[in-house]
Amino acid sequence: MEGDSLSVIKxxxxxxxxxxxxxxxxxxxxxxxxxxxxxxxxxxxxxxLDISSVNVLDSFFARTISETTQMVALMGGRTIIAGMQPxxxxxxxELGLHLGKAQTTLDVDRALDIFSDSSS
Amino acid sequence: xxxxEAGHLPITSEGDMITCRKAIxxxxxxxxxxxxxxxxxxxxxxxxxxxxxxxxGSDGVMRWRILLQADKVGLELIFEDQGIGIAxxxxxxxxxxxxxxxxxMGMSGxxxxxxxxxxxxxxxxxxxxxxxxxxxxx
Numbered sequence: 082m083e084g085d086s087l088s089v090i091k092x093x094x095x096x097x098x099x100x101x102x103x104x105x106x107x108x109x110x111x112x113x114x115x116x117x118x119x120x121x122x123x124x125x126x127x128x129x130l131d132i133s134s135v136n137v138l139d140s141f142f143a144r145t146i147s148e149t150t151q152m153v154a155l156m157g158g159r160t161i162i163a164g165m166q167p168x169x170x171x172x173x174x175e176l177g178l179h180l181g182k183a184q185t186t187l188d189v190d191r192a193l194d195i196f197s198d199s200s201s
Numbered sequence: 202x203x204x205x206e207a208g209h210l211p212i213t214s215e216g217d218m219i220t221c222r223k224a225i226x227x228x229x230x231x232x233x234x235x236x237x238x239x240x241x242x243x244x245x246x247x248x249x250x251x252x253x254x255x256x257x258g259s260d261g262v263m264r265w266r267i268l269l270q271a272d273k274v275g276l277e278l279i280f281e282d283q284g285i286g287i288a289x290x291x292x293x294x295x296x297x298x299x300x301x302x303x304x305x306m307g308m309s310g311x312x313x314x315x316x317x318x319x320x321x322x323x324x325x326x327x328x329x330x331x332x333x334x335x336x337x338x339x
Contacts, residue, residue: 105219106251136240137222139247140307168240176244176310177296 087112089119092129095196096120097189099131109145116149120156126200128153129192130183133164138173147181154182159199161185161192205267205274212261212280218250221263225278232267232274233339241314242276242334248307249280249330257284257328274338280330287322294320 087108090097096119098112116128130146132138150160160183165173186192206228210221225246229239246263253261261282268275287293296309312318317333 103219103222106215136226137243137247139244139251140310141247141251166240168237171237172240172244172314175241175313176248177313178310 087115089115091119091123091125094123094125094200095127095129096123096125097129097131100135102134102136104135104142106141109142113145113149113152117152117156120153120158125158127159127161127196129189129196130160130162131164131189132162132169133166133188135169136166138165138169138178140176140178143173143178143180146183147179150181150183159184159196161195163187163189163192202275203269205269207264207266209262209264212250212253212263212282214254218247218254221246221250225263225265225276228265228267229276229334232276232336234274234276234334234336238334238336242278245311245314245332246278248311249278249332252307252330253280253282253284257282259284259327269338272338273335275333275335277331277333280332281327283327286324286326287320287328288324290320290322 087098087101096116098116101108119125146162153160162180162183163186165185186195210224211217212221222243226239226243229242234242250263259282261280264279266277268277294308294312311332315332316335319331322328
C-alpha cells in the first residue's frame, strides 16, 4: 500500500509535511499526532503543509486540517497550507468545505517567505 | 442508452474507500472526464463510501456503470448498504446536518458536485444512493 506513512521534516524553526496524493484517513490522523509531538520536541513556531500532490480533499480531510491548525495554534504555532491544485480548490468550495484558521499560499516558496518575514 | 462498462467494489473497510477512489479516478479519466469533473466525482465517492463504513453499520457495495447516450457519456455510481438507514432524508440533505464527526457537508455537498443524485432509505433495511455525472463522449 502506498501513502502508509508520512514524514514530518524539521526545517529551521518550522515543520514541513508533504501530504501524499491520495491519503487514507489513518494517514491524515497520524499527521495530527506526529505534528503536535514534533512541535513540542523541536520548539517549532509553525507548520507548513504541502498539499500540492493531493488530488482529493473531502470533508474528513478538511476537518482534520482545520483541527490540526487549531491545535498548532494552541501550542503557539502558525499553520500555512501550500499548493492546492485548481480542481481541488473548485471541488472543496462546491462541497462547502473550509480549512478553519489555516492560512493558504499558492506554493511552498511563498509560505517560506511568510514564515521568514514573520521571524525577522 | 447503452451500457459500455459495469462493475462493483465492496466497501467494508477504510482501505476499500481508497481502492474505490483509485478505481473511479482511473475509470472517469479513461471515459474522458476532465480533471475538475474527475476530482468532483472522486470526492463524491470518498464522501459516500465513508458514510457507509462510519454510519451504516454494515458492509456495502459501490456499483458503477459507464453509459453512452447520443454524444454524451455518463458515469453512474450506486452506493448500497443494509445498515441502519436514514430516518429523515430531507434533513440529511441539508447543509450542516451531521450525525457523526464530520463537517456535515457530505450529502448536500455531493449533490452540488454531481449532475444527479437520488437517495432511497428505509430505517433498519438500508440505504441506496445513486449519483450521476454526464460529460461529452470522446
